[in-house]
Amino acid sequence: MKRLRDLPPETASPQERRAAEIVREVSPLEPTAAAFDRVLKSVNETPAPPLWPKAVLTVAALAGAVTVYQLATRKTPPTPGDAPEREMVEERPAIPRPSIPRLVPAPPSSPVAAEPVLAPPWRSGFETGDLSEWPTNGVIGQRCHKNGSLEVVAAPVRTGGRALKIAVTTGPERRDCVVIRPTLGREGYYGAWLYFPRKIFGSLPWSFLRFRTVVDQEGTPKDRALFSLSVRERPDGEMTLSLYDGVGGKHVRPDVAPVVPVGRWVHFEAFLREATDKTGRVAFWMDGAKLFDLDGVTTVVGHSLLFQVGLIAVESKTPAHAELYVDDAAVGVTRPE
Amino acid sequence: MMAVDALPKSAHELDFSDVYREWFRHVCRWIRALGGFGVDHEDLAQEVFLVVRRKLSAFDGRNISGWLYRITELTVRGSRRRAWAKRMVLGRRETAGGELVAQDRGPAGELQRKEARRILAEILSSMSDERRVAFMLFEIEGYSGEEIASMQGVPTATVWTRLHYARKEFLAGTAEHDRRQQAEEQEQEKAGKA
Numbered sequence: 001m002k003r004l005r006d007l008p009p010e011t012a013s014p015q016e017r018r019a020a021e022i023v024r025e026v027s028p029l030e031p032t033a034a035a036f037d038r039v040l041k042s043v044n045e046t047p048a049p050p051l052w053p054k055a056v057l058t059v060a061a062l063a064g065a066v067t068v069y070q071l072a073t074r075k076t077p078p079t080p081g082d083a084p085e086r087e088m089v090e091e092r093p094a095i096p097r098p099s100i101p102r103l104v105p106a107p108p109s110s111p112v113a114a115e116p117v118l119a120p121p122w123r124s125g126f127e128t129g130d131l132s133e134w135p136t137n138g139v140i141g142q143r144c145h146k147n148g149s150l151e152v153v154a155a156p157v158r159t160g161g162r163a164l165k166i167a168v169t170t171g172p173e174r175r176d177c178v179v180i181r182p183t184l185g186r187e188g189y190y191g192a193w194l195y196f197p198r199k200i201f202g203s204l205p206w207s208f209l210r211f212r213t214v215v216d217q218e219g220t221p222k223d224r225a226l227f228s229l230s231v232r233e234r235p236d237g238e239m240t241l242s243l244y245d246g247v248g249g250k251h252v253r254p255d256v257a258p259v260v261p262v263g264r265w266v267h268f269e270a271f272l273r274e275a276t277d278k279t280g281r282v283a284f285w286m287d288g289a290k291l292f293d294l295d296g297v298t299t300v301v302g303h304s305l306l307f308q309v310g311l312i313a314v315e316s317k318t319p320a321h322a323e324l325y326v327d328d329a330a331v332g333v334t335r336p337e
Numbered sequence: 338m339m340a341v342d343a344l345p346k347s348a349h350e351l352d353f354s355d356v357y358r359e360w361f362r363h364v365c366r367w368i369r370a371l372g373g374f375g376v377d378h379e380d381l382a383q384e385v386f387l388v389v390r391r392k393l394s395a396f397d398g399r400n401i402s403g404w405l406y407r408i409t410e411l412t413v414r415g416s417r418r419r420a421w422a423k424r425m426v427l428g429r430r431e432t433a434g435g436e437l438v439a440q441d442r443g444p445a446g447e448l449q450r451k452e453a454r455r456i457l458a459e460i461l462s463s464m465s466d467e468r469r470v471a472f473m474l475f476e477i478e479g480y481s482g483e484e485i486a487s488m489q490g491v492p493t494a495t496v497w498t499r500l501h502y503a504r505k506e507f508l509a510g511t512a513e514h515d516r517r518q519q520a521e522e523q524e525q526e527k528a529g530k531a
Contacts, residue, residue, distance in 0.1 A: 001500060004476055004507075015508045022511060025453030028478045032377070039379055040357060143349045178523045204355050251352050251395060 061150055120184055121332035126152045126162040134179045139214060140306060141180060148177030148311070156325055158193045158265045163327040168311040170320050178310025181331060183211065183272060187281075188333050190307045191269035195325035196231075196262050199239045200311075205230035206322055207244070207312040211282070213302035226301060227282050227294075228312075229268070231260055243284065243292045247301055252292055260286070265327070269335075270307075276300045307331065351398070353390050356405075363402070364409055367386075367488075370473035371413040379429050384412045410480035460510030468503035477498055 004020040012020065067335035124133035129152055129222040134141050144150050148324030157163040168177045192209070199212070200206050210228035228244040244250075260266065266287055273281040284291045309329060311322050361382065368381045388408050396404055457477075461469045474480045474488075475496075482500065486493040 015512055019508050019511045022456055023451045023476050026457055026477050029366045029369050031362055035379055036361055039382045042383050046387055204359060266451045
């Protein structure tokens with residue numbers, strides 16, 4: 001269906017032409033930069049509302065509902081001539097009730113974690129020509145939504161004759177295309193050589209290396225990013241990095257935003273000490289230079305931790321195509337040579 | 338075994354400032370489509386983004402436009418209810434908020450624009466909410482049928498059906514408006530001659 005304003009006058013009926021005239025006079029709303037700043041300022045200056053009014057209202061509503069229910073279901077007192085109510089109840093045939101299984105949380109590892117931990121050292125150079133080094137079981141392995149592709153290619157490669165090409169185009173929904181391995185279950189190093197053929201900027205950042213969990217503390221399947229490295233645009237147009245700390249619920253940006261090189265292989269490495277208390281540590285390096293180091297932090301929330309490399313985009317109104325090449329991924333308890 | 342694709346996604350990685358930067362313009366447009374020309378877009382956009390900031394960490398990341406649209410829809414609905422209650426209590430209409438953008442077209446152009454907007458608002462006010470909003474989003478704000486379907490969480494065919502009927506009503510409305518205007522002009526002409 002064409003918009004009224006786009007209807008060619010020669011084919012449109014007189015009424016459509018008249019309607020188009022009206023519609024053309026009203027343009028799409030374009031908020032000004034001043035409005036943008038004004039609203040943002042007032043949102044930032046408005047403190048988060050206290051929870052208690054909502055809680056009080058909820059409690060009052062519940063109490064009201066209970067009272068109404070009690071009034072509605074209150075039995076009228078029996079008149080002297082009536083048979084005792086208990087006897088009437090006892091005369092009714094008992095209705096067999098089906099036994100309802102109790103809802104219990106799934107055991108931590110059952111729904112998803114078929115391969116609990118990775119046996120180190122592990123390497124993948126894609127020299128087999130396929131993704132057999134990343135066996136899949138529905139959780140680990142590969143995951144690629146539509147509009148994305150995983151392909152083992154002959155160029156560019158860092159070593160050997162093969163590398164993995166990951167391509168994703170964002171659309172009206174979230175787009176992921178990643179290869180996934182389980183973590184070690186203790187402390188270890190996770191690395192991969194990555195090649196960005198060109199800068200990738202969505203209007204929202206792209207994650208490319210992250211740790212996540214797929215089962216929460218209660219054993220319920222839930223995808224949650226724990227630590228996620230993303231590329232974003234620097235004011236000067238260069239591509240830089242930020243880290244999302246999903247445990248602390250904050251974004252960490254380095255004081256000096258490093259430039260992510262484009263058109264050459266770059267080594268990204270992470271160290272993860274898995275801990276459910278404040279003894280964990282997570283650190284990231286780019287070409288040997290430390291980017292982020294969170295020490296003395298909780299690094300594990302839930303179960304079944306996964307390490308993944310690839311492209312993860314959140315829905316964006318601005319369609320963007322992104323490509324990334326991966327080679328020589330490695331996991332080990334000591335820092336690989 | 339449950340496939341990862343079936344698991345709920347987390348959008349914790351979303352930064353509020355990114356979401357604001359990317360979606361502010363769209364939220365303003367939705368507010369106008371949902372609330373009409375008279376609503377105060379800035380005020381409502383602020384309300385929407387306060388909710389967004391509060392709930393972003395719990396958002397599952399599946400359909401950000403749908404999620405934001407729903408918040409906008411509820412916010413606009415709440416504001417209408419408040420405006421209605423105010424009118425009932427105070428017995429007066431709320432003043433219409435200003436447009437975020439004023440077009441610099443000179444007095445004649447501005448008059449023409451105001452007249453077009455008045456006619457548009459008049460015809461749209463007689464439509465059902467669903468048709469009116471679909472019409473505004475498609476014809477005025479420039480969204481595609483697929484985008485509207487994704488935001489509203491309805492099949493694309495439903496959007497096309499709404500648009501089909503909305504356009505039909507709009508064409509009939511403009512014809513009726515022009516006929517009435519013509520009749521008024523003739524009346525005035527007659528009165529002038531008399």
